[in-house]
Amino acid sequence: MATFEVENLSLHYLTRFGQKIHAVTDVSFTMEKGEILGIAGESGCGKSTLVNGLMGLFIPPLHLTSGDVRVAGESLMNRDPKDIRENVLSQKVSMIPQGAFNALNPTRKVKDIAFDVIHAHDHGEHTKKEIYERLEDRFDLFGMDTQRVLNSYPIELTAGERQRSVIGISTLLNPQMVIADEPTSALDVTTQKIVIRMIFDLLEKGIFNTMIFITHELPLLRHVADRIAIMYAGEFVEVGTTDQIVFDPRHPYTQALMGSVLSTNPEQKNKKPFTIEGAPPSLTQAIPGCRFAERCPKVRPECKVNIQSMRMVGDRQVRCDYAE
Amino acid sequence: MPNKSVHTFDVSNVSKIFGQGKNQTVAVDDVTLYVADEEIISIVGGSGCGKSVLAKMMLGLYPQTSGEFLYRGAPITDQRKHWSEVQSVFQDPFSCFNQFFTIRSQLKDAFGILPERLSRGEVEDRVDEALLAVNVTPKDIEGKYPFELSGGQMQRMLLARIFALKPRVLIADEPTSMVDACVRANILDYLMKLKEELKMTIVFITHDIGLAYYVSNRIFIMHEGKMVEMGEPDQIIQDPQSPHTVQLLDDIPDINRQWIKR
Ligand SMILES: Nc1ncnc2c1ncn2[C@@H]1O[C@H](COP(=O)(O)OP(=O)(O)OP(=O)(O)O)[C@@H](O)[C@H]1O
Ligand SMILES: Nc1ncnc2c1ncn2[C@@H]1O[C@H](COP(=O)(O)OP(=O)(O)OP(=O)(O)O)[C@@H](O)[C@H]1O
Ligand SMILES: [Mg+2]
Ligand SMILES: [Mg+2]
Numbered sequence: 001m002a003t004f005e006v007e008n009l010s011l012h013y014l015t016r017f018g019q020k021i022h023a024v025t026d027v028s029f030t031m032e033k034g035e036i037l038g039i040a041g042e043s044g045c046g047k048s049t050l051v052n053g054l055m056g057l058f059i060p061p062l063h064l065t066s067g068d069v070r071v072a073g074e075s076l077m078n079r080d081p082k083d084i085r086e087n088v089l090s091q092k093v094s095m096i097p098q099g100a101f102n103a104l105n106p107t108r109k110v111k112d113i114a115f116d117v118i119h120a121h122d123h124g125e126h127t128k129k130e131i132y133e134r135l136e137d138r139f140d141l142f143g144m145d146t147q148r149v150l151n152s153y154p155i156e157l158t159a160g161e162r163q164r165s166v167i168g169i170s171t172l173l174n175p176q177m178v179i180a181d182e183p184t185s186a187l188d189v190t191t192q193k194i195v196i197r198m199i200f201d202l203l204e205k206g207i208f209n210t211m212i213f214i215t216h217e218l219p220l221l222r223h224v225a226d227r228i229a230i231m232y233a234g235e236f237v238e239v240g241t242t243d244q245i246v247f248d249p250r251h252p253y254t255q256a257l258m259g260s261v262l263s264t265n266p267e268q269k270n271k272k273p274f275t276i277e278g279a280p281p282s283l284t285q286a287i288p289g290c291r292f293a294e295r296c297p298k299v300r301p302e303c304k305v306n307i308q309s310m311r312m313v314g315d316r317q318v319r320c321d322y323a324e
Numbered sequence: 325m326p327n328k329s330v331h332t333f334d335v336s337n338v339s340k341i342f343g344q345g346k347n348q349t350v351a352v353d354d355v356t357l358y359v360a361d362e363e364i365i366s367i368v369g370g371s372g373c374g375k376s377v378l379a380k381m382m383l384g385l386y387p388q389t390s391g392e393f394l395y396r397g398a399p400i401t402d403q404r405k406h407w408s409e410v411q412s413v414f415q416d417p418f419s420c421f422n423q424f425f426t427i428r429s430q431l432k433d434a435f436g437i438l439p440e441r442l443s444r445g446e447v448e449d450r451v452d453e454a455l456l457a458v459n460v461t462p463k464d465i466e467g468k469y470p471f472e473l474s475g476g477q478m479q480r481m482l483l484a485r486i487f488a489l490k491p492r493v494l495i496a497d498e499p500t501s502m503v504d505a506c507v508r509a510n511i512l513d514y515l516m517k518l519k520e521e522l523k524m525t526i527v528f529i530t531h532d533i534g535l536a537y538y539v540s541n542r543i544f545i546m547h548e549g550k551m552v553e554m555g556e557p558d559q560i561i562q563d564p565q566s567p568h569t570v571q572l573l574d575d576i577p578d579i580n581r582q583w584i585k586r
Contacts, residue, residue, distance in 0.1 A: 017467070042504045043476020098475065159371055182475075185502060188371040188531035189575040193584060200586050216476065216504040219576075223583045246579055260509035262534040263578055264561050269537065273509035279461040 001073055002030035003210050004093075004177060009067035011046075011053045014060070022065070022283045023049040025234045028310075033176075036203075036211045038225030038242070040218050040257070042280065046234040047214045048098050051181045054212070055095050056084045071177070090117060094170040094208070098181040101162035104154040111135060111150035114169045121173060135172075141205065142168050142198055160191035164198055171202060177210040185215060196224060219261055222246045230254045233280040233291040240316030250313055250323040252296045290320070298322065330397040332493055332525045333359040333382060338391030339549075340377050351377040353549030354391070359527060364519070366528040366536035368572060369546035375529045376415060378546075379497050382527060383412055408437055411491035413499040417478035421470040427481055428465060431455075434485050454487035457514040459507055476502040483511055490522055497529040512539060533572050537561050545569045 011024040023046045031037055039047055052062055054069055056076030069076045071092050076084065089095065097103070105113055111132065118131050126134075139146040142164050154162055163183065171178060183199075184192040202208060213224055221228050221242065228245040230238045230253065238251040249255045259274030278295045281287050290296070293303040300322065310317045313324065340352040351374045359365050367375050380386050381393055384400035384407075393399065400406050414420050421430055431451045435442055442450070455462045458480035470478060479502045486494060494515075500508040516539075519526060530536055536543050537557045545553040545560070545568060553566040564570050577583045 015472075040504070042507060043480070043502055044474045048474060182502075188369075189533075189577075190370050190531075190571060192577075193575050196584055200584070203586075216502070217577070218505065219579045222579045223577050256506050257504060260505040261579070262505070262508070262532075262538045263580075264534050264537050264573060264576060265578070265580070266558065266562060269557075273512075273538075274506070275510045275513050276506055277459075277510070279456070279459045279464070282461060282464050 003033045003035075003072060004031040005068075005070045006030070006054065007068045007070075009050075009053055009069060010065035011049055012063055012065050013049075014063055019284055023062075023234055024053060027067075027236055029229060029236070029239060031177075031210055031212075034209050035227065036213055036225045038221035038228040039212060039214045039231060040216060040221055040228060041231030043216060045231045045280065047216075047231060048181055050231070051095060051097070051179055051212075051214065054179060055089065055093060057081055057095075086120075090170065090173045090175060091121060092175055093177045093179060094173075094175040096166060096170050096178065096180040096183050098214075099186065100166045101154075101159060102186075104162060104166065106154055109151055109153055110157070110165050110169075114139075114150070114165075114172060117169055117172050138172060139168060141201065141207075143194075143201075158191075159187055160194055163187065163191075163195055167195070167198060167202070171207050175208050177212075178208045179212040179214075181214045182216070183213070184220070185217070192220070196220075199224075218246065218257055219263075230257065233287075234283055235291060235319060236310070236317075237292065237319040238317065239310075244316050250316070251292075251318050251320050252298050252323075253292050256297070292320075330394075331358040331360045332363070332396060333357075333527075334392070334394040334397070336392040338381070338388045338393050340374075340381065340386060341389040350549050352381070352388075355549075355551050356391075357544060357551065357554070359525060362519075362523050362525055363542070364526045364528065364540045365542045365544060366530060366540040367544045367546055368530055368533050368536050369568075370531060370572070373546045374549040375546055376497055379412065379495050379527065379529050382495050383407070383410060404437075408439055409491060410493040410495065411486055411489055412495040413479075413482045413486055413497060415497045415501075417475065417482050417502070418470060420482055421478065423470050425469070427468055427470060427473070428462075431481070431485055431488060434489055438489065450488045451484070454484040457487050457511075458484045459510055460484070476504070476507070479503060480507070480511070487514065487518065490518065491524070492522070493525045493527075495527045495529070498531075499528070500535070501530075501532075508535075515539075531572070532576075533561070533569075534576060545572065 006027055006029050009027045013021040013023055041047060056079055058064055059081060064077060114135050115131055136146055139150055144161055149161055184195050225242050228242050229236050232253050238254045245254060249258050256274050256276050262273060276295045281291055289304040289306055290308045293299050308319045308321060310319050335355060335357050338355050342349045342351055369375055381388060384403050432447050435447050452462045460480055500511055540557055543557055543560045544551050545566060547568040553569050
């Protein structure tokens, strides 16, 4: 049995005007223990929405349309958010929401925020002192000044220290799996590297073993992920190994993404980065044909009428009838 | 002959110190630079090095503690007048929009800052044009409030605002940190067209030296409040002198080079 299974997951927002926005459509994948899956795509393509859906956290206006998500065989769908918080979050799967390091409770010290996480799941088995000791031991692994960080309020820390604290706190209960939504996107390149180093350390120490890493930076995923899924307008359009996606993309959108990466390579400087005009389709109604067709440089007349399904091209999945 | 030493910005020995005594932070430390008319410069550096503080001084939001800070040869005194020429895209997109009004109405309100009066139809057209430039279908944000958009979409709204306003000088603080490579390339493309058309001067603030390399005429490397290196992009990238520049280059996750071991 796979550690994590996602089956035809579709999600929608129900707006104030009673309109449905189909933010995620028909996403399927499975993950084995030890794997890091990267998910990349345009801003607004549904990455953060997918994260909430994967955790079974349906807080209005977000709703499940259809599909299932299972962690070690246990379904997370159609459960109460309270049940998910008490029995799944932090213990089986941890979530690091986008911008979490800017959303830490400003009135509590880091050690108290962390204490609460352990205490909530401890059922009174350990004393306060034991819990604080456990915290210190764990924070010693993070390569920061443990005492200073634990005794600080969030605003007294740098963005990098705050993000490392968030990751540390989210993994205190040794979840199997971590889902991190843009954990380094707001950080500078040097701090980003430090945070990735910490994530790798935690993986090596077995504090967690499986991870979904969401970002809009494909070059970063080249160094972090084993497999990459590319998302466009709520759908996965290509899923393959990191090398396949980065060095040999087949879906026209993945090709556009890779062709527009800016680099400090002097030879590349004079090559104009690839741009695609236009915008993704509106997700309020059914879209006939391929969702990328309007902007696709390789579009054919059939693309605008034939709905594209995932198909195997070699040993990778591509949602395009004409990809070779 | 016009006075040769007058540029868009002339900054001489400027420092900005926050707090006092033990709690003092020297955010900008004795910085001297100029930004020529129609030039694109980038200020690059790690977190907390003082980039945003310098940017806010260019917008007239903070007075300097010492030194001389001139816009077109004169100190910045009248903020409103300054903002009719100098506009910005700020780092945190959510703090820049009011949560209680629709995005479109706020984009339209932005025209209030301009001295010229546009007709209602002209305003609508300019807003539509600007939205398309950042790859957003106008219909898709119709009636939406800021909290109904993703972070990257909000960042694009800030840029749309700039594209609609067409300022003379643009201070862009991490303008594309939340968008993917395609959208970034598109935004930069449009910005360059706008720059040509309006003869705009642009100051980019970023930690992404790849972005700086691609867009700028000159790059400034900042570290702990000081300018540690300055030069043309090729010179900075191919022959960096400061260890801080070397570090920034080294930390970029380039696809063609080993970056970190797992
Ligand atoms: N509360 C909401 N109500 C209605 N629509 C929403 C809401 N939150 C998000 N959306 C819409 O759902 C779509 C997906 O948003 P989501 O935040 O998942 O994107 P994302 O891929 O995470 O983007 P980013 O890279 O900018 O974080 C967008 O079109 C967005 O406008
Ligand atoms: N209003 C303020 N009051 C006190 N200190 C401040 C203020 N604004 C900035 N600082 C301090 O000045 C220094 C430089 O901050 P600045 O925001 O310019 O950094 P930055 O280079 O923009 O970093 P980042 O890449 O994280 O945005 C920091 O130490 C910061 O804490
Ligand atoms: Mg998101
Ligand atoms: Mg800043």
